Amino acid sequence: MKRFPSFSLSSYGVGWSANRRIAIVAISLTVLLALAAGVAFFTGGGNGGGHSESGSPSAANSTGPGETAPKPGTQGTGLVPKPPQVAEPVAYAKAAAEMLWSYDTRNTTRDQQLAGMSAWLTKESTYADWTSVTAQVPDPTLWSRMADNDQHASATVTEGHFPSAFKAALAEDPSAITKAYIYVVTVNGKQQIAWKSGGQGAEDRAVTLAVQCRPSHDCTLAAIAPTVTQ
Template identity: 50%
Template structure:
């Protein structure tokens, strides 16, 4: 069965999403001309870069807890960490990994739900579900035993994010949401065949409040370099 990407993102749906609404309103409008939605998100979260250079503002890294798969979904549990890059890399691995042979779409989504922030004001669950095949397609993939594994490479704060927060370092202290771009490879296999590892990248919104474990806010519609 040919592999398929599942972006599922269109301009109208994201224009009304909670993530876009929150981030667009908080950004320097002058910077957002051509790519308003993306830059709005990035500028809002750009504080991490300057913060990371400053001991007082940076989120303190913490070693992640061992990631044990859940009993039902088979998905990996979110790590216990206050480092947005470490968390984003782990979340990307969860987003790029699935196994239709052993898990239903509902169970897979339930596993991903555990990664989300519980602050409804910021959580953009739709941007996450858009990364997952529909229930009908999942069933067809299951008929062909399709499954995917991921190998995550590096993660970093996008340049636009760092530049915007350099201009307003205090902006991060409202929602503590960071933009993190992660690169890596995904391998997809199905009955009797499969594809080699394909390079991929994504930009996630990650919330890391002081003295709390990080949580996923959403997935940006475009990758920020």
């Protein structure tokens, strides 16, 4: 049987625009600038996973950067989970990573996937990097091929933590967080992929997320960082 490409909704490099990086740096999250290392576009980041046991190659990212966040109510969200109502950055990041690593093309269209993911994004446009989210989703043609093959994935999160660079930056200037309340969290876990006729595989996953958690508000997702950090 011909194997179709597998993908993780967090396995691709993220092309952050210069304006978006400048906005994040402007709120004193210097750690994100360190993660970006002054590069405007990234390839191969956002995934610390190894080779799939199934041998299926990862799909190339071809989502257009011009896509805007759809409204979840427009077309439904399929099986994409709703964001949890939690105010702790690590807990929210772990839930977001599980969402990014899970999908089911048997019951969820690409448009529904994007609509479901948009519900996790901060409503503060200054800090919302929708491009970094859409960069995780295959183009319509590839999604259709995956759907033809009944491809779906689930995820298990093993741990989440603040990277040492973020903790060091926060310790050096604790007040820097108080403008946007954006936290950097690295999450590790495993993704299980399956398709029809018994095909299956598994990959280790890692992703670094920028999570906004303002006081007395539930957390939201601001961006998917360009690289995985320790």
